[in-house]
Amino acid sequence: xxxxxxxxxxxxxxxxxxxxxxxxxxxxxxxxxxxxxxxxxxxxxxxxxxxxxxxxxxxxxxxxxxxxxxxxxxxxxxxxxxxxxxxxxxxxxxxxxxxxxxxxxxxxxxxxxxxxxxxxxxxxxxxxxxxxxxxxxxxxxxxxxxxxxxxxxxxxxxxxxxxxxxxxxxxxxxxxxxxxxxxxxxxxxxxxxxxxxxxxxxxxxxxxxxxxxxxxxxxxxxxxxxxxxxxxxxxxxxxxxxxxxxxxxxxxxxxxxxxxxxxxxxxxxxxxxxxxxxxxxxxxxxxxxxxxxxxxxxxxxxxxxxxxxxxxxxxxxxxxxxxxxxxxxxxxxxxxxxxxxxxxx
Amino acid sequence: xxxxxxxxxxxxxxxxxxxxxxxxxxxxxxxxxxxxxxxxxxxxxxxxxxxxxxxxxxxxxxxxxxxxxxxxxxxxxxxxxxxxxxxxxxxxxxxxxxxxxxxxxxxxxxxxxxxxxxxxxxxxxxxxxxxxxxxxxxxxxxxxxxxxxxxxxxxxxxxxxxxxxxxxxxxxxxxxxxxxxxxxxxxxxxxxxxxxxxxxxxxxxxxxxxxxxxxxxxxxxxxxxxxxxxxxxxxxxxxxxxxxxxxxxxxxxxxxxxxxxxxxxxxxxxxxxxxxxxxxxxxxxxxxxxxxxxxxxxxxxxxxxxxxxxxxxxxxxxxxxxxxxxxxxxxxxxxxxxxxxxxxx
DNA sequence: TTAGTTTATGCAATCGATAGCATTGAATAA
DNA sequence: TTATTCAATGCTATCGATTGCATAAACTAA
Numbered sequence: 069x070x071x072x073x074x075x076x077x078x079x080x081x082x083x084x085x086x087x088x089x090x091x092x093x094x095x096x097x098x099x100x101x102x103x104x105x106x107x108x109x110x111x112x113x114x115x116x117x118x119x120x121x122x123x124x125x126x127x128x129x130x131x132x133x134x135x136x137x138x139x140x141x142x143x144x145x146x147x148x149x150x151x152x153x154x155x156x157x158x159x160x161x162x163x164x165x166x167x168x169x170x171x172x173x174x175x176x177x178x179x180x181x182x183x184x185x186x187x188x189x190x191x192x193x194x195x196x197x198x199x200x201x202x203x204x205x206x207x208x209x210x211x212x213x214x215x216x217x218x219x220x221x222x223x224x225x226x227x228x229x230x231x232x233x234x235x236x237x238x239x240x241x242x243x244x245x246x247x248x249x250x251x252x253x254x255x256x257x258x259x260x261x262x263x264x265x266x267x268x269x270x271x272x273x274x275x276x277x278x279x280x281x282x283x284x285x286x287x288x289x290x291x292x293x294x295x296x297x298x299x300x301x302x303x304x305x306x307x308x309x310x311x312x313x314x315x316x317x318x319x320x321x322x323x324x325x326x327x328x329x330x331x332x333x334x335x336x337x338x339x340x341x342x343x344x345x346x347x348x349x350x351x352x353x354x355x356x357x358x359x360x361x362x363x364x365x366x367x368x369x370x371x372x373x374x375x376x377x378x379x380x381x382x383x384x385x386x387x388x389x390x391x392x393x394x395x396x397x398x399x400x401x402x403x404x405x406x407x408x409x410x411x412x413x
Numbered sequence: 414x415x416x417x418x419x420x421x422x423x424x425x426x427x428x429x430x431x432x433x434x435x436x437x438x439x440x441x442x443x444x445x446x447x448x449x450x451x452x453x454x455x456x457x458x459x460x461x462x463x464x465x466x467x468x469x470x471x472x473x474x475x476x477x478x479x480x481x482x483x484x485x486x487x488x489x490x491x492x493x494x495x496x497x498x499x500x501x502x503x504x505x506x507x508x509x510x511x512x513x514x515x516x517x518x519x520x521x522x523x524x525x526x527x528x529x530x531x532x533x534x535x536x537x538x539x540x541x542x543x544x545x546x547x548x549x550x551x552x553x554x555x556x557x558x559x560x561x562x563x564x565x566x567x568x569x570x571x572x573x574x575x576x577x578x579x580x581x582x583x584x585x586x587x588x589x590x591x592x593x594x595x596x597x598x599x600x601x602x603x604x605x606x607x608x609x610x611x612x613x614x615x616x617x618x619x620x621x622x623x624x625x626x627x628x629x630x631x632x633x634x635x636x637x638x639x640x641x642x643x644x645x646x647x648x649x650x651x652x653x654x655x656x657x658x659x660x661x662x663x664x665x666x667x668x669x670x671x672x673x674x675x676x677x678x679x680x681x682x683x684x685x686x687x688x689x690x691x692x693x694x695x696x697x698x699x700x701x702x703x704x705x706x707x708x709x710x711x712x713x714x715x716x717x718x719x720x721x722x723x724x725x726x727x728x729x730x731x732x733x734x735x736x737x738x739x740x741x742x743x744x745x746x747x748x749x750x751x752x753x754x755x756x757x758x
Numbered sequence: 759t760t761a762g763t764t765t766a767t768g769c770a771a772t773c774g775a776t777a778g779c780a781t782t783g784a785a786t787a788a
Numbered sequence: 789t790t791a792t793t794c795a796a797t798g799c800t801a802t803c804g805a806t807t808g809c810a811t812a813a814a815c816t817a818a
Binding site for chain 2: 765766767768769770772773774775
């Protein structure tokens with residue numbers, strides 16, 4: 069069988085240049101023991117011969133693959149894509165590559181993804197835990213094998229890895245406070261699945277805002293769902309069916325918020341005059357709906373960059389036993405027309 | 414210095430079980446030469462000792478890394494995220510991992526990404542060419558080194574790799590025909606940068622539809638931009654400033670379309686009654702704006718799956734000289750309220 | 759019973775780069 | 789001039805898994 073064109077190795081360069089493979093290796097790594105003259109010779113041979121170092125061989129020998137793995141639930145939102153974008157941007161500058169895996173929010177799938185990453189001998193794993201994951205044995209194996217582990221967004225304290233997330237509590241609280249300041253007293257809350265820490269924290273933030281302003285929490289106003297496209301529409305219908313009055317909506321998702329807005333507009337409800345609305349995530353389209361949606365920006369790209377930066381610091385302090393780090397990013401309330409009851413546009 | 418916990422290798426299993434490393438290797442690969450009895454013994458040792466095969470070593474030896482690389486411009490849209498999602502879904506079932514790189518639409522960055530992927534000895538590279546890339550030498554090196562290459566979405570025939578894309582011409586033509594059928598005669602066209610093949614094809618589709626219906630192409634109605642969020646707004650302003658009349662808009666991007674819609678609504682223009690609008694991409698939010706946006710679905714996830722499937726077939730037919738494949742997916746016109754001038758909702 | 763097969767496993771080289779430990783020749787010190 | 793040091797490079801084992809080519813034992817056929 070005709071072999072595929074053999075790739076050039078340091079041995080080929082060694083043979084061509086008259087030095088040995090070790091010298092070639094050192095020259096190409098800019099080892100200071102190699103004289104400038106030889107280095108230049110070797111570099112020119114390498115260039116001429118179209119040499120490209122074999123990362124597999126290098127990784128095997130050094131024990132570092134220069135690859136990190138990222139596990140996310142699903143590529144269905146700008147959210148995770150943007151985080152990964154941030155991670156990749158920073159990591160590549162440091163010479164790292166990024167392998168991505170989707171868990172589809174499923175435990176088995178997540179487990180398999182982690183296993184694949186560990187076989188690939190990645191230098192670190194960042195993971196946003198799958199919605200359906202209830203036990204963390206698979207994540208513990210990462211720690212057991214001493215692989216730097218960072219949990220982001222969907223994190224759990226009990227896992228005990230480093231964490232990068234936004235302050236969901238604060239984001240939700242500020243959003244709710246803003247609605248109250250705009251005069252809302254019956255604020256419907258379209259919540260996500262409550263076993264997710266992020267969603268739980270948003271609920272706490274919502275409640276804290278109400279409490280701070282002396283408004284009683286009303287169970288009827290909180291509607292839990294998966295927050296996908298149709299959910300906001302559905303939630304509004306429920307409120308109407310049950311005859312529950314509301315003058316504001318805080319939705320834990322922009323999709324949900326905009327769907328609610330659309331439903332209300334169809335019913336002839338004026339926004340923000342009758343019902344003020346705030347979403348969550350600051351998806352790019354929120355500026356394009358009418359009225360533009362107030363929302364909470366999660367600084368996704370920065371979150372990704374924070375993950376990457378944390379990795380870099382973990383790699384550097386390899387030997388030292390390090391404290392578990394928890395980075396909490398500040399969310400930012402973006403006020404647009406959909407929530408401005410008081411002012412007129 | 415305290416070594417990090419040594420990982421278990423086939424040699425450790427060999428020592429523990431009394432067989433040799435080769436037997437262990439074969440047993441774990443289900444080589445039929447190994448008896449069932451020993452296989453079971455070895456498997457139980459492997460499980461007990463928490464063995465995890467080292468993909469780096471295996472890849473080095475076999476020459477296949479079981480990794481593919483994907484280069485995209487940027488993770489700023491659902492579009493590329495969704496394609497990558499599709500690729501990953503299919504590849505992982507076949508035991509492959511996916512490394513992703515962003516080119517930031519920049520030639521140098523793209524070149525570096527390709528170089529990194531080749532160092533990583535990926536088994537294949539899929540690339541959506543950067544907007545600023547005008548020469549393709551870096552992409553040619555992929556072919557020169559016999560690495561399976563697939564161009565997707567942003568492709569160029571002159572590169573000569575396999576291609577996966579949607580029929581932009583058809584998508585644009587159908588969108589435009591639909592507007593004409595709805596009674597539009599002066600259809601503004603918000604176009605993307607015309608050196609991109611995809612955008613060029615959309616322009617051809619737009620023109621073909623006009624020609625088919627005997628409508629003259631009017632240069633004033635075609636407004637070229639990068640199609641980002643604000644561009645639709647800007648384009649409408651230009652039309653008004655120039656005093657150019659129009660009764661329909663075909664925008665080569667949903668963002669542009671929705672921004673245009675918003676601008677028009679602010680001006681008191683009724684949609685679709687006075688101006689019918691069709692976008693492109695079927696971003697998830699298009700159903701949430703009012704009126705819901707008609708658009709062209711690009712089947713991004715399927716595109717990703719097609720890329721992956723094509724890779725698998727390329728890997729299988731390794732030896733054979735294969736024809737260059739060109740897979741063209743059918744776009745789908747999604748008709749919603751924003752373009753229905755004739756019917757009433 | 760002996761040669762010819764199978765069946766099951768071992769031996770040793772290999773993939774390509776790296777790194778600890780020589781070695782060589784030249785430069786410096788005594 | 790001889791001993792010492794240093795600079796530059798070579799030698800060789802190694803990372804962990806794979807695989808072509810033995811080899812040994814068991815089995816079949818004659």
